[in-house]
Amino acid sequence: MTDQNNGDKRQVHLAAHFPGVNNTTVWADPASGSHIDFSSFEHFARTAERGFFDFFFLAEGLRLREHKGQIFDQDVVGRPETATVLAGLAAVTENIGLAGTFNSTFNEPYDLARTLATIDRLSGGRAAWNLVTTHNAFTGENFRRGGFLDGADRYHRASDFLDAARTLWESHIEGDGQFSYSSDFFDISGTFPVPTTPQVSPVIFQAGDSGEGRDFAARQADVIFSRHSEAEDGRKFRQDLDARLEKAGRRPEDLKIYPAISVILSDSAEEAQERYEEVRRQQVSGPGAIAFLEQVWGADLTDLDPDGPLPSFDPDLGNADITRGRVRHEKDPGAVVKKWRELAEAKNYSIRELVIEVSGRGGTLVGTPSQVAEKFDDLTQQRVADGFILVPHITPGGLDDIVDKVVPELQDRGVYRTSYPDSGGGTLRDNLGLPSYTPRTLQEIPA
Incomplete structure (x- = not known):
């Protein structure tokens, strides 16, 4: 089969996120399998490849999340080490x-550069x-230097780290692997043992949504993950990034935007909506709703009925660490509580009904395969996204129906490939439509 292209229409791109056990995955569903056995990773990745997806993405946390001083067993409670899974x-x-x-905080450039170069070589450039960056002492307790990094320095270290890694990856292009790199955070020299890999540098992804994170992505990244999957919000995000890219001396097409999105399918729109509501109830259990509320209230609410009303008292604004190890998006709990009370x-x-609504992932497409394909196509043509990273609620079989039912609809529209670039055997840069990596000796990267 060969690629089809419907005139000048932009092509839809899909990718897959293996979610593991968390507040997205319905881990208690009978259809859910293991989240740590290699067979689950293999099934998920093979299915995505059968659907000509761009990439398989595996997140990683460096410490188990805790809630009220205990491991939060309704969330991520274990995952094998990422590099080993990807190599497999x-x-x-x-x-x-x-x-x-x-x-980039709790690794060192030499070790991680060697690991990533090895994966790139073993995979043929994929x-x-x-x-990701962090500075919190909670994660740092697992490491010798603890919470040594000031929050203001996390992107400074990340930039130095990436610069150092690229020095190592490029060391065999015109030399014998000898390297020397010195910056505010690193002073290293030696010989890099992995010869130049197919991509030279792995594709760089970034997911920070702060101003600092967006600036870093505009300067350094090839792909940015996004929470902005709705049309208007996504257009504003795109416009903001385009302005930052121009300032960094880069073009809009140099940075691909991939919002996270979930899909609920059925044979009719009505059945799909019913299925969506059922999935949301499964994702937000009674205890889960109370725990979600406690993160904002900063108080123990286990005595409350999840099917009853919100607490009558105001939140404890000084107890922001009731949940540790999770990014806190609610920066002003008082304002959040006011809005929730009004809603x-x-x-x-x-309580549970409220949490179901306010914790909704936003980016969920609900409908028939044809309706979902149409939405993917529409968002792509509007430049809301360059691709979509799918986050299913069932692991590892959550991609099966999308590949079997939505992908053919997209192909029939002429907006989705029917083979990988170069008939297979290409690199991830080829999958994404990115140019080959240009060594820094041939380019100027803005500071």
């Missing part, structure tokens, strides 16, 4: 990109690094 998947797939999250009163919501 390189052996059972041929075309799909292999993206993993690796932290490696990607989702570069609960207007719609007569119980």
Whole structure:
């Protein structure tokens, strides 16, 4: 089969996120399998590859989340080490990109550069690094230097880290692997042991949504993950990034935008909506709703009925650490509580009903395969996204229906490929439509 192209229409791109056990995955569903056995990773990645997805993405946390001083067993409670899983998947797939999250605070350039170069070489040029930063002492307690990094320095270290890694990856292009790199955070020299890989540098992903994160992505990244999947919100995000890219001396097409999105399918729109409401109830259990509320209230609310009203008292604004290890999006709990009270009163919501609404992932497409394909196509043509990273609620079989039912609809529209670039055997950069990596000796990267 060959690629089809419907005139000048933009092509839809899909990718897959293996969610593991968390507040997205309905882990208690009978259809849910293991989240740590290699067979689950293999099934998920092979299915995505069968659907000509761009990449398989595996997140990673460096410490188990805690709630009220205990491991929060309704959330992530275990996952094998990411690089090992990706290396294993390189052996059972041929075309799909292999993206993993690796932290620039609690790793060192030499070790991580060697790991990623090895994956890129083993996979024939399919490696990607989702570069994340952190400075919190909670995660740091697992490491020798603890919470040593000031929050203001996390992107400074990340930039130095990536610069150092690229120095190592490029060291064999015109030399024998000898390297020397010195910056505010690193002073290293030696010989890099992995010869130049197919991509030279793995594709760089970034997911920060702060101003600092967007600036970093505009300067350094090839792909940015986004929470902005709705049309208007996504257009504003795109416009903001385009302005930052121009300032950084880069073009809009140099940075691909991939919002996270979920899909609920059925044979009719009505059945799909019913299924969506059922999934949301499964995702937000009674205890889960109370725990979600406690993160904002900063108080123990276990005595409350999840099917009853919101607490009558105000939140404890000084107890923001009731949940540790999760990004806190509610920066002003007082304002959040006020908004939630107004919503609960207007719609007569119980605690659980409120949490189901306010914790909704936003980016969920609900409908028949044809309707979902049409929405993917529409968002792509509007430049809301360059691709979509699918986050299913069932692991590992949550992609099966999408590949079997939605992908053919997209292909019939002429907006989705019917083979990988170059008939397979290409790199992840090829999958994404990115140019080959240009060594820094041939380019100027803005500071």
